[in-house]
Amino acid sequence: MIWDLRNGQRSFSESAMHAIETAPADWEKGYCDLCCLLLNKAFLLECGHTFCDRCIVVLVEGNRSVSPDTVECPFCLTISPHLISRDSKTAPEPPAPSFVSCQAPNHKLVGTSSVQYFCVQTSELICTSCALSALYVGKALLTVTEAAEYFGNIIHDKTTNIRLAVAEVRKYVRKLRRQQDSLGLQLEEMIENLNNRKLEIINAVTEKFSILERILIRFTDMHRDELARETTDITQRVRSVMDAVSSSEKHAAQQDPLVFLVEAKMLISLLSQKLKALSSCTERRAAPPPLQLPQLGSTANILGAVRALEFRDLRSKGLQPSWGSKQS
Template sequence: MASSKQTVEVMEEFICAICLELLNVPVILECGHNFCKSCIDRVWDSEKQPSCPECREEYTARKYALNRLLANAIKKVQCQRGEADPQQKKGDDLCREHEESLKLLCEDDVSLVCLMCVPEHRGHNFLTVQKAVNKYKDNLVTSLSQLQSKLKGYNEKKCQQEMKRSEVTANARSLQLHITSEFAKLHEFLQHKEEKLIQQLKDEEGGILKQMEENLRKIKEDINAIQISISNVQLQLQQQDELTFLKVKLYLST
C-alpha cells in the first residue's frame, strides 16, 4: 500500500501542467518548471512574450533545455507500472481536428476540446476532464437524492391513499350493516303496528256489529208486536154482529 501511494505521488510530479498527462519529451525552463516540449511550443506560439504557464515568469527568448534525467525517471516508472508508450492513444481520445488529447470540457458548448481548440472558444468557461466528471457526478448524486426523496414522498402518499381507501371501505360496510339493522327494526315496528291496527279495527267492527244486532232484534220485536196489533184490528173489523164486535173489542181492550 505504501509503495503504491508513493508511486502515485511520484507520478503526480511527472504530470505536465498544460496537457495534464505524463511529460512527453520533458523540457525544463529557467524557472525550474517542466513541460512537454510540444505543449510549451504550442503555448509560446500563441504568445507574443514567452512566459512560464505555471509561475508566469517572462523570458526575453524562447529558451528551455531537455530534461533527460526526468525523461529517464518517467520511463522507469512506466516500466514498473507496465504502461504502454504514452504516444499510443485511442482515436476516440483525440481531437479530430488537431489530433491532440481531449483534456478540457467547454461548458458553454458542452463539448470536449483539446488545448489547440481553446482559442476557438474565446471567452468560454473550461473544466478539466476530471473536474467535469466530478461536477457531473455531483449533479447525478444530487438528482438521485432528489428522485429518492420524491419516491419516498410518493410512497408515503400511496400508503396514505391505501389507508384512506381501507377506511372508506370499512366505514361503508359499517354504515350498510347499520342501515340494514335499522330497517329490520323499522319493519318489525311497522308489522307490529299493522297487526295492532288490524286487531283494533276488528274489535271496533265487532262492537259495532253487536250493537247493530241488538238494534235489529228490537226492531224485529217491534215489527212482531205491530203485526199482532194489525191482526187484532183486522179480526175486529171482520165481526158482523155488533154485539159480538163490542164483546171482542172489550176483550181485546182488557
C-alpha cells in the first residue's frame, strides 16, 4: 500500500496521503493495532480492529466504565459486545523494499551507486558520490539509518500526543453516554409517574394522558438523538485518527529505512493535521444540561389543569429543549 509512492497517477504527497487514509494493507493485518508487534493469536473486535493476546487482556481489564461482557475499542471508542479469536500464526510478511534512487539534482549514474545519506536542508536522499560533491558542502547530512531514527522519533512524539488527546476525548464521550442513560432513566420515571396518575383519573383524561406521553417521548428522543449524533460524529473522527496513528507507527517500526524516509515528512504532516482535528472535538459547545421534564403535582390539583390543557402550549410550559438543537 504505502510503498507505491511513485504511481504515475498520483503525486508524491497524494500517494502518501492515500496510503494512510485507506484501509491497512494485507501485511499490516498481521500486526497488533495497539503494540504493532507480529500477531501470534489475534482477537478481533466487532469494529474491525485487531489486538494480540497481551493487549486484549489489558483492554478487558481496563474497561471498567462500560457494561460487563463488552469492550470499548481504544481507537474508535466503539462498544463491542463480541470478541472473535482467530489464528494468525501465518501472518504475511511485509513486501520487499523497492529500489530508491538518488534524488540529487546533479546526480550522474556511476556504476551501481546506492543511497546512503539524507540531506536535512533539502530533504533529499543522496548517494555517496553526490554527498561528496560541491552542492552538498556545508550541508547537514545524516545516514539513512540516523534519518529514519530521527523521523521515527518525531512520529512517535506525534502519535503519543494524539493518544493523550484521545484519552481526553474518551472522557467526553463517556460523559455524553452517561447523559444518554440519564435521559432514558428520566423518561422511564416520568412515564411511570404519568401511568400512576392516569389510573386515578382515567375516565376523565385518558386521551390527554396518552397525548402527553407521546409528547414526552418525542421531546426526550430529540435530546437523546442530539447526544447520539454528537457521540457518533466524535467516534468516527477518533477512528479515522487512530487508524492513521496505527498505520504510521507500523510503517515507522516495520519498513526499510530508505522507503520510510521517502514518506516520513508526509506522515508527520498528516499526523499534525489529525491531532489538530482531534483537539477540536472537545472545543465545541458545552454539553447540554439534563432535560427537565414537567412535574405534575398531586392528582387533585392537576385534574382540572389536565382537562383544560392545550397541548400546543407545551413548548412554553417546560418541554422546550434547553439547548440549541440542529433539528429544532
